[in-house]
Amino acid sequence: SSIGANLRLGPDDTLVNLEGLEGLSKIEGDLVIERTTALNNVNGLNNIESIEGQLKIDRNSSLSYLDGFENLAAIAGDLVITGNTSANFIFQTDGLSSLTTIGGKLQINGNTFLKNLDGFQNTNTIVDGIEITNNTALTNFCPLQNVLNNGFSGSFLVSGNSFNPTQQNIVAGFCQ
Numbered sequence: 001s002s003i004g005a006n007l008r009l010g011p012d013d014t015l016v017n018l019e020g021l022e023g024l025s026k027i028e029g030d031l032v033i034e035r036t037t038a039l040n041n042v043n044g045l046n047n048i049e050s051i052e053g054q055l056k057i058d059r060n061s062s063l064s065y066l067d068g069f070e071n072l073a074a075i076a077g078d079l080v081i082t083g084n085t086s087a088n089f090i091f092q093t094d095g096l097s098s099l100t101t102i103g104g105k106l107q108i109n110g111n112t113f114l115k116n117l118d119g120f121q122n123t124n125t126i127v128d129g130i131e132i133t134n135n136t137a138l139t140n141f142c143p144l145q146n147v148l149n150n151g152f153s154g155s156f157l158v159s160g161n162s163f164n165p166t167q168q169n170i171v172a173g174f175c176q
Contacts, residue, residue, distance in 0.1 A: 018039075027053070117140065124147055125150065
């Protein structure tokens with residue numbers, strides 16, 4: 001089934017799981033998960049295949065992994081992952097490994113314990129740009145090689161991370 005509008009989860013201090021959303025396969029607007037303090041995973045969203053707006057994952061203090069998005073193949077808008085900073089978890093993007101297309105911008109900013117971009121190894125199209133900034137533990141950008149070698153022509157900004165390769169460095173394999 002689908003939702004014909006935006007789906008916003010949060011702000012909420014009591015949301016601990018996303019049970020009941022398992023039947024969703026498409027969101028015809030934005031999906032925003034923001035400012036939750038008890039939610040540590042996105043299980044329940046595992047049947048979503050496409051989002052026609054943006055996917056925003058913002059300031060979730062307990063969220064540690066995105067494995068609930070394992071069937072998400074396309075986002076028509078931006079993918080924004082910002083401010084997920086819990087010291088109790090190492091934030092992981094592995095659950096995005098089916099994602100092939102981002103129709104807008106990839107923006108990853110201020111995720112203190114994000115170490116790699118492993119979930120993006122199968123992404124081959126990002127239309128508007130890549131902005132990866134201020135992720136102080138981030139050292140591995142190699143999963144972006146596929147998209148950068150596939151005619152990428154958007155803007156590119158990488159700064160304030162533990163390692164800050166240029167676009168050319170990543171393409172050449174100097175990415176971690």
